[in-house]
Amino acid sequence: MKKNRFVRRCLAFFLVAVLPSGIIISCKEKNEDIVKRKTITEVIIENERFSILEDIMIHAGMNDALRTGELTFFAPDNSAFGRANIFSSSVITSLPADSARKLINSHIIGKERIDYSSLKEGKKKTIRGNEVSLTKTDSVFAVNRADIILPDISAANGVIHIIDSLIVR
Structure with a gap:
């Protein structure tokens, strides 16, 4: 027992x-085990809406540059390139990589993450060094007359605002 x-x-x-x-x-x-948020590069690569921008980004060698730092990217989608009569990435990828880099850098504000609710009218300096003008009409912000059509796509290293046309300057 x-x-x-x-x-x-x-x-x-x-x-x-x-x-x-x-x-x-x-x-x-x-x-x-923790699922990490996607970087700006990964968001662009995984979204068909950015197929032209993806090809330009790869040609410019900016994959790694868009994975680091805090960035605000005013990203043109395929229809924005279409408004500029660019229906294929080959138009830009046939140019030197430096030209493609300048195009992308003119759409990025570096070292700061600016969510849509924090946007203010005024001027901001891009990574390329040129100034872009932020204006507000009714409730829509525009960057050099390119309207933000889809704001606040969050990424691990910044935010993407989709614009309806290219920023030219």
Whole structure:
């Protein structure tokens, strides 16, 4: 009889103390288990709406540049390129990579993340070094007359605002 009580006590101890603590320890979240937010580069690559911009970005060698830093990217989608009579990325990728880089850099405000609710009328300097003019008509902001048609696409390293035409300057 004494053996049975001992076995039962050990089994009860195991069920009450060891098993729950094993479950708790094994359920801890690891860094590699956490889903990380996508960078600006990844958002552009994964969205068909940016297929022309993706090709230009790759040609310019800016994949890594758009993965780091805090950026505000006024990104033209395929229809914005169409308004400029650019229906294929080959029009721009046939130019030197430096020209493509200048085009993309004229759409980026670096070192700051500006959400749509934080936009203010005025001038901002792009990575390229030129100034863009932010204006507001009714409730719509425009960047050098390019309306923001889809604001606040959040990325790990900044924010993307889709615009309806290219920023020319």
